[in-house]
Amino acid sequence: MPHQPQRGRTGRTLGARTARGAALAGGLALLTLATACGGDEDDGSTDDGRARTPAVSAPSAGVVAPAKVEVIAALTGCKVKIRTDADELREGVCHTTGGDYLITTFPAEKYKLTWLDSAAIYGGRYLVGPQWAISAKPKMLEFLRTKVGGVVRDLDAERTAGAGPGTP
Known part of the structure; x- marks a missing residue:
């Protein structure tokens, strides 16, 4: 007797659900990277070439560390x-x-x-x-x-x- 693929509650095979979940997770990871790496035209210098001190309240890193x-x-x-x-x-x-x-x-x-x-x-x-x-x-x-x-x-x-x- 041939082996039947295992099906979940919705009638879809578990392999299809796993592949769709992996694609969703990959898409979310790419979205996170794309938004965290947005470019900025400002090079951080003043008109006379000196480095400008960043605003005290402006975050420097694109992503903030978790609380651990x-x-x-x-x-x-x-x-x-x-x-x-x-x-x-x-x-x-x-x-x-x-x-x-x-x-x-x-x-x-x-x-x-x-x-x-x-x-x-x-x-x-x-x-x-x-x-x-x-x-x-x-x-x-x-x-x-x-x-x-x-x-x-x-x-x-x-x-x-x-x-x-x-x-x-």
Whole structure:
């Protein structure tokens, strides 16, 4: 007796469903790459040829890193040492030749906003993304932003301007 192809609930063969699913996944991957790699006519220099400092709030990377200490550390080129592993946050320390920095991730955005409210007392600049923040020297923040995206938040300037850390 010849072998009959296995069919799913809809009557279609499982091979056709698998192929269609693979095509859909491939299409979504290409769409993500196409939108992340959009070109920009601005070369980042001023009329007299000097490099222009990017706006503090403009993300540099096309895609922003996910909220996982180890993933962010790998994207920045460091082997992280976890310092705090709590329900509200995880912190990892990176020691590199370019400088040291602290990566903090949060299970929900509300915890990051609370953390930024607390950090506003001390001021400083932080690289901030969805459910994560990086503490480092300002020059290091600009370098890290090219690796993981996010925005640089100047809590001193926000406090002076009267804007709370929860505002973009």
